[in-house]
Amino acid sequence: MKKPFAPFLTIIAAWTSVLPRAWAAAHGDWDGRPGTWQKYNNPKTPDRYAFNHMNGTGPFRLDRWDQQAKEVTLVRHDAYWRAPAGLGRVVIRSVPEFTTRRLQLQQGDADLVVAAPNQQTQLRGLPGTVIQDNLPQIAVQTLQFNYKINTEANPDAGSGRLDGAGVPPDFFADIHVRRAFAYAFDYAGNLSGAYAGKGVIPHGPIVQGLLGFDSTVPVYTTNRDKAIAEFKEAAGGKVWDTGFKFTIPFTAGNTARQTGAQIVKDTIQALNPKFQIDSRPVQSSSLIQLLRSHKGTVYFLGWFADYPDPHDFAQPFLAANGYFPQRGSYRNPEADRLVDEAVSTADPAKRKAVYRQLSMIAYNDVPYLFLVQPVTYFTMRSWVHGWYYNPIFPGQYFYTISKR
Known part of the structure; x- marks a missing residue:
């Protein structure tokens, strides 16, 4: 090498x-x-x-x-x-x-x-x-935002504009929108309803059981007032005043993701009658096509370890050439640099410090909501x-x- x-x-x-x-x-x-x-x-x-x-x-x-x-x-x-x-x-x-x-x-x-x-x-x-029962998983379930929605012939994006009947391509590129969703989501309700109360709320992409896991990394918690405040900041206030409409595709037969989609719908619509969210089941193959064509709005997706090392989570979630950023168009050059630094560092203590920095970037940028590290x-x-x-x-x- x-x-x-x-x-x-x-x-x-x-x-x-x-x-x-x-x-x-x-x-x-x-x-x-x-x-x-x-x-x-x-x-x-x-x-x-x-x-x-x-x-x-x-x-x-x-x-x-x-x-x-x-x-x-x-x-x-x-x-x-x-x-x-x-x-x-x-x-x-x-x-x-x-x-x-x-x-x-x-x-x-x-x-x-x-x-x-x-x-x-x-x-x-x-x-x-x-x-x-109660078998630990080196895995994480997430809600992921698409920064560049392909709105062409895309009914999930509605009109494709911020006019109350759809969302524009860059709707989720607005950090205030992403933070609003982060504060609106009912994490406890999702854990109990979708996962029978089993599992833990992750502290970013580096899950328990891996080098670099850090329980001091902050997490988003449900806060209606903060969610409203962020929506009022989004697009200079236009998101709150005009409203939006979009559809969440989820994997057919996956009751956990169906429950999560319903939670998004219920919590967001409860903030403003101008906010409209629907969901629809799609086959796994169709969901993959939506990912590849960038036509999904938000996705419920999971990641299971290929090998037990934090690089297998930092790279697919945070590097520009990672699996999820390539499909959701998330980019952060500092994250790219740190991913390369961490995987090239042999000292475990130094690696752990770098992965904490990456977890903080994930928290601040909010490209994903880290919903649960499940058991099986x-x-x-x-x-x-x-x-x-x-x-x-x-x-x-x-x-x-x-x-x-």
């Missing part, structure tokens, strides 16, 4: 998928040469041969992937270099309707289900089931054995699981 990269060992020790070099190169992927890796870095996933072709050495083989039905079937790889897995077959199925998932679990047609925090009460006490849970049949939780591993680790 040309300079220090603090998360290097953490990334090397993390999970990954390994493919045979010759096979990958034969199908248009990286050939392993140092001088060519940038050409293949971060390609569009469907364009890769490995997107729907398997050639690994893991404990399971891909038997079937029904992209239409959103169902994957794995079968045991008996020649696995360790001992064969305990499960002969694994079916991973997308079932959007919670009542269907609950019924399948109750009848024994499903061994393990994932559900929203506020659905746990409907799963508790089912005969023959176990809930693994999984509900499974009591015949499931060998299951364990790893907050940095996505999905389930099927190799250790058996049924008896």
